[in-house]
Amino acid sequence: MRPYWLALCQSCGQALLLESAQEFDDRDPDDLPARPATVLWPQDGRPIAAEVPPVVRRELTAARAGVRSGSPASAVLHVRRLLEAVCADHGVTGRTLFHALRELRRGGLIEGWLLSWAEELRELGNEAAHLGPRPLGKSEAEDAVELAEAFVDYVYVISGKYHRFRVRRGTDKSSNIRNVVQETPAIRILRKSQVAFRVHPYPHDPARTKSRAAVADELGISPMRLLKAVILYLGEHAVVAIAPVEGVIDERALARAFGATRARVAALADVVRIGETFAADVVSPLALPYLPSVLEESSAAASSVFVSSGRHGLELELDPADLIRLTRARTAPIVR
Structure with missing residues (x-):
């Protein structure tokens, strides 16, 4: 017969049901020498x-x-x-x-x-x-x-435990961030600048990427408060337009805001090349402080605005004045 054993893993403490890989006689299994075994459960x-x-x-x-x-x-x-x-x-x-x-x-x-x-x-x-x-x-x-x-x-367990440990000890003040894994360059810029902000998670399925408008609906906020960042070119120079998700960028108005005559939206390949700190479809304006930026002037009057963190599943809420300061953005009517 093949003996069976109940065992305990010495590494993780998991209970195991084992079956011997070899047949033995009717002797007490406890008296048998160690032999290769198959894990039947789990x-x-x-x-x-x-x-x-x-x-x-x-x-x-x-x-x-x-x-x-x-x-x-x-x-x-x-x-x-x-x-x-x-x-x-x-x-x-x-x-x-x-x-x-x-x-x-x-x-x-x-x-x-x-x-x-x-x-x-x-x-x-x-x-x-x-x-x-x-x-x-x-x-x-x-x-x-x-x-x-x-x-x-x-990635998913230990980092989160460490973050919660630091929050309990008071050595990490970012208690509204669920775990350190979610921290992005945009979040680090906000924390380093010591501005007030909030992190808003939302469900994300990689197989079904949400539009920015759908994200606004998911968060229960007006699309006018959820901003998008669009990279455009003025000739050979890249700039960033920050505007409400449902607004259509007026390329001529944007060009005038920078004293140029024409603007064109950057191709996806250019977006990927320019930004190494975000997914191409969730560009964070906070992660592009080295590019000239312009904010739709109506957004500057909002009580708070939401911008992408640079990854799916997380939006950042902050005062538009702080957004202007951190991105060094000018304001102008750039949406039609």
Whole structure:
């Protein structure tokens, strides 16, 4: 017969149901020497934390399933997709995974050593996607999944716990930010400038990106208070127009605000090239202080305005006077 054991994982304390990989006689299982065993329960390893978003959870579950089914290549490919899901969840889209991981690092969302982990996993995923001189082994897949689990824990669980710890101790005053993972360059600029602001999270599904107008509806505010940042060119020089989401930028009026004759909206490729600190479809004017900016003059009179944090799922509310000061924006009627 094959003995069964109830065991306790020495690393995480998880209860385990094990089945011996070899058959034995009727002796007491406690008297048997140690033998290889199969984990019958839990089938998916330790529970995935509730903080992990569904898109990341799906890839981690699929990677674990690949290991269990004896398909190392499948497991490693899902680990690579997990990295892509983490990037997308933080608003880093439209680039290769190589560049997206570095954008996470530049944005302070992961540390340098985590970038090294992610790079190893990315390269292993590339190997799994192509025929190579040798097939991937089970141990490599198991290691990849364990590293992916640790990566996810750090990004979604441990960082949040550390932030809440600092808030309780009074060493981190940004108690309205749910966790440090969500901090973006725009948020860091606001904190460093010591201006009053609020962070407003909203649900974000990477598969269904919301328009800025839909975000206003999600937050329950007037679209006139939710601003968009549009990059335009005056000849060869880029500028930023900041205006209500439902307003249409009057390119001639914008050009006049800068003493120019013509303006044109920047192509998406130019937006990606100019801004390395935000997703291309959620440009934050706060992250572009080095570009000349103009704010729609009617927005300057609002009690407060909302601008993108530079990532999906987070909007920043602040006084328009602070927005003008931090972006060095002039005001003019630029919406028709």
